[in-house]
Amino acid sequence: MSDRPTDPVPRRLAHWEQRAEVPLLAASLLFLVGYAVRVLAPHDAEPWRDIALALVAATWSVFLVDYGVRLHLSGQGRRFVRTHWLDTVVLVLPLLRPLRVVRIYTALQKRRERPRLSLYARVMSYAGLTALLLGFSAALAVYHQEYGAPGASIRTFGDAAWWACATLTTVGYGDAVPVTPAGRVIAAVLMACGLALLGAVTGSFSSWLLQVFAREDEKRPPGSG
Incomplete structure (x- = not known):
């Protein structure tokens, strides 16, 4: 059906x-x-x-x-x-349109009989692409809000890009932080998205490793190792 x-x-x-x-x-x-x-x-x-x-x-x-x-x-x-x-x-x-990458992929897959990539590869690839586009968008938005603000630590686009990388990966060094209300709202959104994307990538990678090890155990002769 x-x-x-x-x-x-x-x-x-x-x-x-x-x-x-x-x-x-x-x-x-x-x-x-x-x-x-x-x-x-x-x-x-x-x-x-x-x-x-x-x-x-x-x-x-x-x-x-x-x-x-x-x-x-x-x-x-x-x-x-x-x-x-x-x-x-x-x-x-x-600027949040990178979050719709999954829907774009779904629309493209409807034109094919089967996906070209495995489930784990798809999750990691598209989560990585989403993180890249979202990080770039957030860096632009934060730089737009911060570069002329009094007491701002984000004064160049390089500072904004470094901040976006640290925020997406949930490292948070604290050397570059938004000081404007709009910049902090952008930071909060990016933190939430970073946690979700990082969880998707690490979860998929862990599941892939477990699957690989399970296959190796199945191929191993009984009583060996």
Whole structure:
């Protein structure tokens, strides 16, 4: 029996999501590029800053249109906001779009008969990719908030990148810390995401090791070792 939705409304929604995920991934990367140029470019770097701002606005408009289309196709009304809370948060805070990497992977896999990677490889690969994109996004956002703040220890993008690495890996050296309210909110979100991603990677790696050792034990002749 096929597991595809038979009702026309979910079927249209699933078809839209499958078709839109890859273009949305491209729009997400363009948004990140535009935001990075806007944050890192010197103030007198015109017209690049204006072009970057236009790119950010245009790609966010794409996210808004996609959200509106899925809200309409779902037929759920306000319930869609609750059941798709991650999509709602990502719409308000587009820099969190790397969290949707798993959904993009799912949409791509529907076009193939079977995954190309094992379960453990998929978890580790996509958790690593999510951590990389999320860390870069958080570094940009924190640098944007912190570099001109009084008493800030994050004054360059290198400081922000170092802070993001330490926060994602839950090391927390304390040599670079946000001092602004917005910077601390970003730090709290990154801490939570870092714990989740680190748990996913370490758990998958441990399970993979146990599976490898179990196979070796099964191949070992009885009474040996």
